[in-house]
Amino acid sequence: MNGTTPRTVIVVGSGPTGLLLAGDLAAAGVPVTVVEKRPRKVSNLSRAFVLHARTLEQLDARGLADGLEAKGRALDKLRLFGGLTVDLTDLPSRFRHLLVLPQYEVEAALLRRATDAGVDFSYETEVTGLTQDADGVSLQVRVSGGEPETLRAAYVVGADGMRSAVRESVGLPFPGKSVIRSVVLADVKLTEEPENVLTANAVGDAFAFIAPFGDGYYRVIGWNRSRDVPESEPLGLDEIKEVARLALGRDYGMHDARWMSRFHSDERQAPAYRVGRVLLAGDAAHVHTPAGGQGMNTGLQDAANLGWKLAAVLNGRAPSGLLDTYEAERHPVGKAVLRSSGGIIRLAMANRPWTLAARAALTAFLGRVRPARTRMIGQITGVGYAYPRPRGAHRLVGTRVPDVTLKEGRLYEALRDGEFVLILPEGTDHDSDGRYVVTHWSSDRRTALLVRPDGYVAWASDSAADAGADLSRGFDPYGIGFGS
Incomplete structure (x- = not known):
């Protein structure tokens, strides 16, 4: 090169x-x-x-x-904090x-x-x-x-x-800072299999997380606020077990550690x-x-x-x-x-009365208010993020498109060529001259969408006349503007 x-x-x-x-x-x-x-x-x-x-x-x-x-294990619930x-x-x-x-x-x-x-x-x-x-x-x-x-x-x-x-x-x-220091990690075998695919909890000064590798070993991540030591400090299995017992109530019979280490967790951008x-x-x-x-x-x-x-x-x-x-x-x-x-x-990791009260209030709020809970889930899973759209653009521009069913198959199958995908109402035709893939809704939806290779809307129209006018001009999918 x-x-x-x-x-x-x-x-x-x-x-x-x-x-x-x-x-x-x-x-x-x-x-x-x-x-x-x-x-x-x-x-x-x-x-x-x-x-x-x-x-x-x-x-x-x-x-x-x-x-x-096929290799992993699906989990339809995620435990976060305070019983949420x-x-x-x-x-x-x-x-x-x-x-x-x-x-x-x-x-x-x-x-x-x-x-x-x-x-x-x-x-x-x-x-x-x-x-x-x-x-x-x-x-x-x-x-x-x-x-x-x-x-x-x-x-x-x-x-x-x-x-x-x-x-x-x-x-x-x-810029940023270290948020958690002296986090301990280990790959271990367990005598007792955990009840859940992911096991995590925090009690007082301790936090622990256990997840399976699938080969008989489990990854354990733990932190004890009261034990803040340098990363060079020797780490033994007894310390891993102690953190697990503090946070989870038991250590599941950890044994045969094949690897152990310390690290710190930063927040930086x-x-x-x-x-x-x-x-x-x-x-x-x-x-x-x-x-x-x-x-x-x-x-x-x-x-x-x-x-x-x-x-x-x-x-x-x-x-x-x-x-x-x-x-x-x-x-x-x-x-x-x-x-x-x-x-x-x-x-x-809240451990003071006012932080525990704030956690309890937020947990109750999220449990009762569906829009707030939906927004939080969208952020954690990534499906809730949208990108800025140019001034005057259609309201859908910049939003994520789920895997909708098309007359020709699934959208995310159509995206596998790495090209833009134009979705048109059934019965509408258009020659893209090879600049993007043309597909059609399997339903009676009348909106036209141009989907970017990463699955976000680049252009949209609710009007057949407006869509036809734009398409007849042979617009360039890369020239219609992204972000603002």
């Missing part, structure tokens, strides 16, 4: 966010290389265990959701549940897809710096401890985690997701507490938003200004996730 590379992309980081993005770019015909400082392997040391409905929809649009559903349990069975989605599945299974599926699409991988390659100019980015790397090299690409995307070398190289700060030809996604752009299981999901949805836009620019279908809408759309979502995940963890 040395020399002039006007259409190439380097994605730094081979976690779920980087893999989904790289696979999307390669599927769209964009030459892409993934640079990863770790050796080639899918690690089982991940902390993410939940796929939410919106992420499952994005994976469905890539033909991956059904295979992952969220019922997911009314979600406006094909996936009216969350999927309990270790992150490494998601990575393995995305890696296969990216490899099949032709992504190049450069493992044991560490980023040491970068420079950019009007034509591209020069990425300085060191491969397997060897001599420094320079890779050249039109764009670089940093999906390289909380300690992103890409973010640091462009001088972006990462970069002030910008784009600096010229360099973009950030996933944990390189934002990190959250693990409450609600939103971290990996938010990163995957970042990639789904960015991939088609970057491909459109590099394939000459759209001006580079389209990339500005990535930050305009995803930065507010990252900020909202910071608020919601932070709120959940603070309420779960």
Whole structure:
């Protein structure tokens, strides 16, 4: 990748966010290389265990959701804090549940897809710096401890985690703070099987979470507010058991730990997701507490938003200004996730009389007021987010489209080509000249919708005459405006 590379992309980081993005770019015909400082392997040391409905929809649009559903365990209720349990069975989605599945299974599926699409991988390659100019980015790397090299690409995307070398190289700060320190993790076997697929609770100063790997081992995450020690402090199984007993009432007979560690949980967000030809996604752009299981999901949805836009620019279908809408759309979502995940963890760990009273009041309010509960569920699962629409645009522009049934099949099957999908009333015809896929409602609905590759409305019309006039002008789907 040395020399002039006007259409190439380097994605730094081979976690779920980087893999989904790289696979999307390669599927769209964009030459892409993934640079990863770790050796080639899918690690089982991940902390993410939940796929939410919106992420499952994005994976469905890539033909991956059904295979992952077969490996994981569906859970239609999510317990949050103070006895509040969220019922997911009314979600406006094909996936009216969350999927309990270790992150490494998601990575393995995305890696296969990216490899099949032709992504190049450069493992044991560490980023040491970068420079950019009007034509591209020069990425300085060191491969397997060897001599420094320079890779050249039109764009670089940093999906390289909380300690992103890409973010640091462009001088972006990462403001925020550590929310929880000395969190303990372990992979253990249990003598007693938990009653629920996900087991979580907080009592006093202690919190614990247990989730199955599916291979006989369980991931345990615990925190004891009263034991704040450095991450270098040795960790034994007895400490894991004690946290579990404090938070859950028992330790389920934990034994045969194959891995144990400490970590800290931060809340941080970069002030910008784009600096010229360099973009950030996933944990390189934002990190959250693990409450609600939103971290990996938010990163995957970042990639789904960015991939088609970057491909459109590099394939000459759209001006580079389209990339500005990535930050305009995803930065507010990252900020909202910071608020919601932070709120959940603070309420779960409430231990003072006034915070306990506030938690009880909020729990009662959410239990009684359906619109508030629906909004909260929409934020946690991702289905409730909408993007800004241009002034004067149809009210549906920027909203997410669920997996509606079409005369030609399901919408998210139609989205698998990575193209815009135009949905027309039955009996209406239109020649798109190959610029988008044309489909029809299976019902008598009369609204016309142009759906973006990531499943959000780009254009809509309730009037057959207005829709016909717009379509007859042969409008460019990339030129009708996104964001505001």
